[in-house]
Amino acid sequence: MSDFNARHIRRTVLQMAYAGATVHVACAFSLADILAVLYRRHLRYPDNDPDGPGRDYMVLSKGHGVMAQYACLHEKGWLAPDALANYYGDGTLLKGLSDAHVPGCEVTSGSLGHGLSVGVGMALAAKLGDTGQRCYVLLGDGEMNEGPIWEAMLFAAHRKLDNLLVIVDENGLQAMGKTSEVMDLGSLRAKFESFNFEAVDVDGHDEAALDAAFTALENKRDGRPKALVARTVKGKGVSFMEHQNLWHYTRLDAATFAAAMSELEPV
Structure with missing residues (x-):
């Protein structure tokens, strides 16, 4: 099991995407540092069991970023190397969206806007059972357009779910353009605070700042x-992908795969 180096996570994402001739590379890249910190320091899995009854819950509502999570699950020892090598192949366990049949994936997501409601239910059950479990829910900022998100936030505040931690990957882009142009939500931190959440914002690629913020919350x-609210860069780590929304749906070819891998050489 490695130390969940974000650069290594991004290299694994590239290898999976190239092997499967599939998309959503840039969407996974903006999550890499967040997930590295969570799996390295904060998510608790007694006996390293992804299905253990006392585990914390990691709900990836932004299901199309799942390659970054798969990379972490591989580092935990829960996914074999051949599962990654056969990503998106016929009969494979690993699909292009989060799937609850995969060890470590708590929800099936991809139809955006529903993961927070599931996570709120998990947090409520843990609270009622006094289990001490925490529930982390990772959303995309474009996903915040969905009405069920706000209903779940109302319910979470009403039930005083202080074991719930919602993380927003605020990279400023969604499938069809800039989030500010598709649906301008203004300050997400202010909106969470108006729903009686304890909210902070942080550089989503500064692992020390992420670690400190998670610990404090x-x-x-x-x-x-x-x-x-994690301020991130879509495509972070590869110069020609950063801030480029075309990499939401663009597939790697031999040249772009080689160029991207060379920028992510271990240091």
Whole structure:
């Protein structure tokens, strides 16, 4: 099991996407640092069991970023190398969206806007059972356009789910363009706060800042659900993908795969 190096996660994403001739590379890249910190320091899996009854829940509502999560699950030892090598192939376990049949994936997502409601239910069950489990839900900022997100936030605040931590991958882009142009939601932190969440925003590629923010939020059991708005770059780590929304749906060819891998050489 590695230390969940974000650069290594991005290299694994590239290898999967190239092997499967599939898309959503840039969507996964913006998540890499967030997931590296979570799996390295914060998510608790007793006996390293992805299905253990006392585990924390990691709900990837932004299901199209799942390659970054698959890379982490591989580093945890829950996915074999051949599963990654056969990504998106016939009969493979790993599909292009989060699937609850995969060890470590708590939800089937991809139809955006529903993961937070599932996560709120998990957090409520843990709260009622006094299990001490935490629930982390990772959303995309474009996904915040969906009405069920706001209903779930209302419910979480009403039930005082301070074991719920919502993370928003705020990369400013969604499938059809800039989030500010598709549906301008203004300050997400301010909106969470207006729903009685304890909310912070942070550089989503600064692992030390992410680690400190997660720790501070986790330690506040004050009856308020938590939110972390992570300012990220779509395509982070590869120069010709950064801020380029065409890499939401563009597939790698031999040249772009080689160029991207060369930029992510281990240091």
